[in-house]
Amino acid sequence: MRAGTCGTVGMSGVNLVTVVTLLGGTAWTLPALVRQRFRAPMRLHLCLSMFLLGMGNLLGQFPGHALLDGFTFTGFTKLTYNAAILTGLCLMIGFLREYPLQRRSLGTRGEVVLCLSCLTAMAVLTASLPPDLRNHSLAAPYLDDWRVRAFYDIGGVYLVFGYATCALIAARHARRGQPLRRISLGTVSAGLLGLSLSCAFRILWVNCRAFRGFGHHITYANAFLFGQVAAIAVCAGLSLPCLASTVQFLRERSCHRARFRGLEELWRRLAELYPELVLDRAPRYRRRPPLDYSSVVYRRYVECRDGLTRLSPYLRQAAQETPSAAGTPTGPDLARLVDRALRLHGDTDLEDGAASAPSVVVDPGGGHDADYESDLAGLIELSRGLEELRTAAPRSRSRVVASGHPGGTLSRNSERPGPRPAPEPSAVSGRGDGPSGA
Secondary structure (H helix, E strand, O other): OOOOOOOOOOOOHHHHHHHHHHHHHHHHHHHHHHHOOOOOHHHHHHHHHHHHHHHHHHHHOOOOHHHHHHHOOOOHHHHHHHHHHHHHHHHHHHHHOOOOOOHHHHHHOHHHHHHHHHHHHHHHHHHHOOHHHHOOOOOHHHHOOHHHHHHHHHHHHHHHHHHHHHHHHHHHHOOOOOHHHHHHHHHHHHHHHHHHHHHHHHHHHHHOHHHHOOOOOOOHHHHHHHHHHHHHHHHHHHHHHHHHHHHHHHHHHHHHHHHHHHOHHHHHHHHHHOHHHOOOOOOHHHOOOOOOOHHHHHHHHHHHHHHHHHOHHHHHHHHHHOOOOOOOOOHHHHHHHHHHHHHHEOOEOOHHHOOOOOOOOOOOOOOOOOOHHHHHHHHHHHHHHHHHHHHHHHHHHHHHHHOOOOOOOOOOHHHOOOOOOOOOOOOOOOOOOOOOOO
8 A cells, every 4th residue: 555646656565565465355355255246345345445556556656657648648647546546545444434335325425525526636637737747756846836736735635534544443443353353453553544644744745845855854765664664564464364364274274185185095995895986087197186175075975975885784794793892883893893894895795785874883972963073083083993904914914924034933833844734714805905803
């Protein structure tokens, strides 16, 4: 947000930050406004205000004023970006007051009447100036003309009024609400007050020759630097809600991604048995990491639940083969039960006995209702238990192999030479990755 209407060219770092912040805030508020079909007056005021302020700052620092004026008339660019800044500031006042500008009340709103009066007077002064003075700046040759001084005075009066009004309303809003809102609005209020003071000093600079005299303790460069610091404070305050929303989005994305990966083992083993469960048929090499993992987590949850529904006959068969304590199995017992059911698939034809509803294999536990979150947490725990069983299998086999080597532990029967008895055949030829757990 610029300190006011001035004629400097070339974009400094602070002005670039201001333009990026305002136009970035416009892009941040636009999607929600589109979803509401532009029927939210307050959000519309905020979006239009930041857009006009951003475009006004961008056009004010654009070096090709003469190029744009060549298509219209000399001084058109200067008048346009001043009109954009003043109109955007008027919309910001309506937004902070939580009182949208309406057609029937435009004639009675003080900020609207003052804004229209200032714009009309500035347009009249621009038309009265000769062409060589319309692209004026805060230099001594231009300020010798009273019309140029009046142009800056009129614009400065509205900027002082607008920035001070927004600062007071923002400070009033900063007294209540969440800590982040108080900090954000407090910073914005301090920055707007600084911009108002810098604009007031510029009015003195334009009208008092003593301020423009050589050797004065306070120069316009000092006031301009003060205005830039105030603009940085405004940008920082406006950026805090966006940064907080970004951090929250990244945190939720990380949580959903951990859930997505937590279901990997259960989903993969069920998808190997029932390939038709997979709803996303895109090739693996063409899949891109999703921006929001919440939908893909829910899809994987549905696929796992559907797979457990089809596996329910084998779950009952595995439960009969491995008697356990009464009640629903949980924790490692549940993981071993599901692992055994996955191994039974293919060895025993139980497809005709598939139940129409899934067996309850996941107990929410903890006294919570069987909602989506608790059921998803149970499936993730089950998937991690299956992964632990799969990773424990190679270690157990390596211990068995090591026991037959010189460095291993030898049994008493193996010390005598002779034929080694053949191993007994396994009762079930497993198809899964981990041990049977029977």
